[in-house]
Amino acid sequence: MNNYQLTITVDDKQVVLERILQVTRYRGFLINGINAVVNTGTNIGTIELMVYSERPIELLIDQINKLIDIKDVCVTKNIPYTPNA
Amino acid sequence: MASDQKHTGGSLLFAVLQEHGVKHVFGYPGGAIMPIYDALYDSDVEHYLCRHEQGAAFAAVGYARASDKVGVCMATSGPGATNLITGLADALADSIPIVAITGQVPTAAMGSDAFQEIDVFGLSLACTKHSFQVTDINDLAGVLHQAFAIALEGRQGPVLVDIPKDIQMAEINCSLDDLSQLPNKVKLPPVDVTQAISLLSQAKKPILYVGGGVGMANAIDELREFCDKTGMPCVSTLKGLGAISPENENYLGMLGMHGTKASNLAVQESDLLVVVGARFDDRVTGKLDEFAPNAKVIHFDIDTAEINKRRKADSAILGDLKINLPALAIPLSITEWQKQCQANKAEFAWRYDHPGENIYAPAVLKEISDTMPKNTCVTTDVGQHQMWAAQHMLFNDPSDWLTSGGMGTMGFGLPAAIGAQVSRPTDCVIAVSGDGSFMMNVQELATIKRFQLPVKILLIDNAKLGMVRQWQDLFFNGRLSETDLSDNPDFIMLANAFDIKAKEISKKSEVTAAIAEMLDHDGPYLLKIKIDAEDNVWPLVPPNTANDKMMESI
Ligand SMILES: Cc1ncc(C[n+]2csc(CCOP(=O)(O)OP(=O)(O)O)c2C)c(N)n1
Ligand SMILES: [Mg+2]
Numbered sequence: 001m002n003n004y005q006l007t008i009t010v011d012d013k014q015v016v017l018e019r020i021l022q023v024t025r026y027r028g029f030l031i032n033g034i035n036a037v038v039n040t041g042t043n044i045g046t047i048e049l050m051v052y053s054e055r056p057i058e059l060l061i062d063q064i065n066k067l068i069d070i071k072d073v074c075v076t077k078n079i080p081y082t083p084n085a
Numbered sequence: 086m087a088s089d090q091k092h093t094g095g096s097l098l099f100a101v102l103q104e105h106g107v108k109h110v111f112g113y114p115g116g117a118i119m120p121i122y123d124a125l126y127d128s129d130v131e132h133y134l135c136r137h138e139q140g141a142a143f144a145a146v147g148y149a150r151a152s153d154k155v156g157v158c159m160a161t162s163g164p165g166a167t168n169l170i171t172g173l174a175d176a177l178a179d180s181i182p183i184v185a186i187t188g189q190v191p192t193a194a195m196g197s198d199a200f201q202e203i204d205v206f207g208l209s210l211a212c213t214k215h216s217f218q219v220t221d222i223n224d225l226a227g228v229l230h231q232a233f234a235i236a237l238e239g240r241q242g243p244v245l246v247d248i249p250k251d252i253q254m255a256e257i258n259c260s261l262d263d264l265s266q267l268p269n270k271v272k273l274p275p276v277d278v279t280q281a282i283s284l285l286s287q288a289k290k291p292i293l294y295v296g297g298g299v300g301m302a303n304a305i306d307e308l309r310e311f312c313d314k315t316g317m318p319c320v321s322t323l324k325g326l327g328a329i330s331p332e333n334e335n336y337l338g339m340l341g342m343h344g345t346k347a348s349n350l351a352v353q354e355s356d357l358l359v360v361v362g363a364r365f366d367d368r369v370t371g372k373l374d375e376f377a378p379n380a381k382v383i384h385f386d387i388d389t390a391e392i393n394k395r396r397k398a399d400s401a402i403l404g405d406l407k408i409n410l411p412a413l414a415i416p417l418s419i420t421e422w423q424k425q426c427q428a429n430k431a432e433f434a435w436r437y438d439h440p441g442e443n444i445y446a447p448a449v450l451k452e453i454s455d456t457m458p459k460n461t462c463v464t465t466d467v468g469q470h471q472m473w474a475a476q477h478m479l480f481n482d483p484s485d486w487l488t489s490g491g492m493g494t495m496g497f498g499l500p501a502a503i504g505a506q507v508s509r510p511t512d513c514v515i516a517v518s519g520d521g522s523f524m525m526n527v528q529e530l531a532t533i534k535r536f537q538l539p540v541k542i543l544l545i546d547n548a549k550l551g552m553v554r555q556w557q558d559l560f561f562n563g564r565l566s567e568t569d570l571s572d573n574p575d576f577i578m579l580a581n582a583f584d585i586k587a588k589e590i591s592k593k594s595e596v597t598a599a600i601a602e603m604l605d606h607d608g609p610y611l612l613k614i615k616i617d618a619e620d621n622v623w624p625l626v627p628p629n630t631a632n633d634k635m636m637e638s639i
Contacts, residue, residue, distance in 0.1 A: 014218060015206065022210045062390035068215045068235060 003032070004057045005077035006064070008047040012038045013069040020047065020070075023063050029053040044071070089260050094222055094253040095124030098186065100261055101229040102130055107157050109133060109148065109507050111141040113168075115161025117201060118188025120253035133507060133536065136528035138165050140500040142172020143526065145183045147504025149176075150487045151462050153303065154508060155236050156183040162190055163201030166247075167208070171494060174212040176243035178491025179324060180301055182236035183243045184229075185213075191251040192220055206247050214242030222255035240388040241301055273389070273403040278412045281383045281400040285315075285413060288357035288381075290422045293317045294340065297324030297490065298362015298386060300483030304406035308361065309333075314414040318426040320348040322363050324490040327480030335423060337430050341369040342626045343472040346433040349624075349632040351426050352377050359413075361385045362406060365395040366491070375631035385409055435477060442592050446470065446545050446616050447477045449596055453515065453543065454478035456600060461485060461513040462505045466498035466522030468552040470545040472622045474517045496525030499542070503529055506538045513541065513604065520546040520573050530583040533609050541603050542585075542611040544576055547618045555621050559636070560628070580611040591615035 010016045017036060024031060033050030051060065057075055064073045092100065098121055102110070111133045114122040125132055135141040138160040145156030160169050166187040176183050190199040209216035215235045217228045225248070232244040285291065293315070299308050309330050312319055319329050320340040329336045338345035340352050352358070358380045363369070370376040373395060384391070384398035385406055392401040402409050439445035450473050457463075463478060464487040465471040471488055480486040487505060489497040502516035523544055533540055554568040580587035586606060590599045591614070603612045624635035 015210070018207070019210055026211065059390075059394060062392075062394075066388070066390055 003079040009072040099128035111144040112159030117162035138168030143500035144504035147501030151505035152508040166205040182241040189249040216245040218247040291357040292355040293319035296363025299328040302406040327483040331479035347429040353633040450477040495522040534583040587611040
């Protein structure tokens with residue numbers, strides 16, 4: 001089990017957040033934190049998503065990248081899993 | 086230059102459809118889509134009323150798959166929209182470009198559990214490539230343009246546009262001359278083939294594994310040239326059938342669960358897999374860890390997310406097959422390997438010397454394949470008859486072979502045949518169906534009747550949900566749970582009720598004449614062939630088993 005933080009840049013279009021959440025769940029990643037803001041001037045949103053899974057993160061990145069309104073996805077933190085003390 | 090024109094949302098919809106070359110749509114009306122149907126009344130777009138929205142969605146899928154056009158279907162809100170969902174899922178799984186238009190309750194009523202309101206936009210997230218809900222008439226034309234662009238770009242797929250009733254009725258002045266090029270979302274890295282070339286020239290036992298992506302990319306010529314130049318033994322997925330020339334001596338047939346023995350043995354022994362527009366589906370690989378265990382992989386695709394998804398690629402070649410395939414088409418010295426594969430192909434060739442008087446479905450399908458007119462388009466339903474058709478019929482192009490691959494949806498065959506016949510009115514269209522699947526969209530016989538579509542239906546009747554029965558016999562101790570259909574309706578009378586000529590045969594001696602009668606008949610025709618309930622599809626790779634451990638009989 002690994003934890004990752006993804007930073008996703010999006011066009012602020014209809015249900016873009018819901019699409020990301022749906023893909024994340026479907027592809028086998030659980031979410032343990034989220035932070036989303038929109039720059040109303042540029043209509044660009046930035047979403048930080050904390051996820052964990054046994055699956056390689058590239059699988060999720062590729063699938064999120066395929067969503068139409070996504071501009072960029074990158075892993076900003078890669079935290080090896082430490083069981084809760 | 087077109088000047089501003091007065092439109093309602095409904096009339097604008099058809100104007101934009103026509104800009105995209107849409108001549109035919111498949112649909113079913115209802116309350117929340119009435120303004121669109123009202124605009125249809127004045128439009129030149131031809132509407133085919135199907136008798137269930139699922140039928141309309143599959144007709145759109147068949148229409149798109151049989152041609153290089155986008156299929157369009159329409160439905161009302163609520164139950165109309167939910168009835169489209171299976172067709173959208175099917176189109177997503179097989180990457181088929183369709184645009185689905187749904188009516189929605191007026192914007193003011195949305196979110197109030199209004200009559201026939203369902204959140205189809207929410208439902209669409211899991212079963213479309215992309216979706217839109219139009220909440221401002223000024224966005225409508227732009228959204229529709231995007232819907233077509235997205236359906237077609239990169240890996241193709243279904244797009245849904247949900248249009249509330251007030252938007253359908255809203256008025257707007259606009260000109261339609263801006264079919265603006267949309268920025269292409271798919272940005273792929275430049276291709277470097279050095280690694281792939283070196284893998285290819287080192288390989289002693291390479292196999293070309295061809296999928297549906299080749300047809301989608303319109304790269305049949307490039308693929309065939311690649312086959313000729315390399316002389317590589319080649320295999321096809323279910324959806325890829327027709328891409329490789331059936332005359333290619335190195336073509337070994339379909340691979341996977343019901344693949345040919347020659348294909349599966351060759352793939353398992355290969356030292357290099359050249360994968361073209363395919364995705365290592367579980368029905369292809371069998372037990373993934375033991376699939377082609379000694380092979381390196383060169384993977385050609387348009388979809389980055391397919392690379393390394395189920396099998397690591399040693400070399401990934403992303404982008405347009407039309408451009409990328411020729412870059413790797415080099416002569417190889419693999420004569421020994423070719424000979425070995427060809428010998429297996431000959432040794433394990435299909436046999437049609439089936440004992441007894443009763444009809445052997447594979448032999449019928451082979452005979453139809455041998456005698457049907459050039460450019461015949463065959464659709465299937467799902468089950469044993471589908472696998473027999475895949476095994477025993479040969480196609481010259483993937484657009485002549487329409488089968489529900491990724492989703493395996495029973496009920497696909499008849500409406501898909503309707504769509505295919507509408508898109509290719511002069512070609513012969515044959516729906517190969519099973520007695521179970523046929524009943525799943527049997528209402529579409531009414532569509533065939535209304536438009537006098539000369540679709541030929543080959544109904545393979547084993548009085549069973551045969552494929553499930555086969556699995557129950559093989560893997561569930563013969564406990565035949567809910568797979569008996571011995572009380573089927575009288576299919577001949579049923580066809581006749583829709584003015585469709587029909588005939589039933591049950592003996593081998595009747596086959597040749599019956600096929601000729603069906604193919605010679607001008608209008609729609611149903612030929613029912615009665616087969617043994619116990620006939621099985623062989624070979625079969627049992628679940629979670631390596632592909633070389635196929636069963637060949639009980
Ligand atoms: C919509 C749908 N429901 C259930 C199934 C599961 N299923 C796969 S094959 C099959 C039996 C099909 O029976 P029939 O159409 O008579 O074909 P046969 O196998 O007998 O040739 C069933 C129930 C399916 N693929 N699709
Ligand atoms: Mg059956």
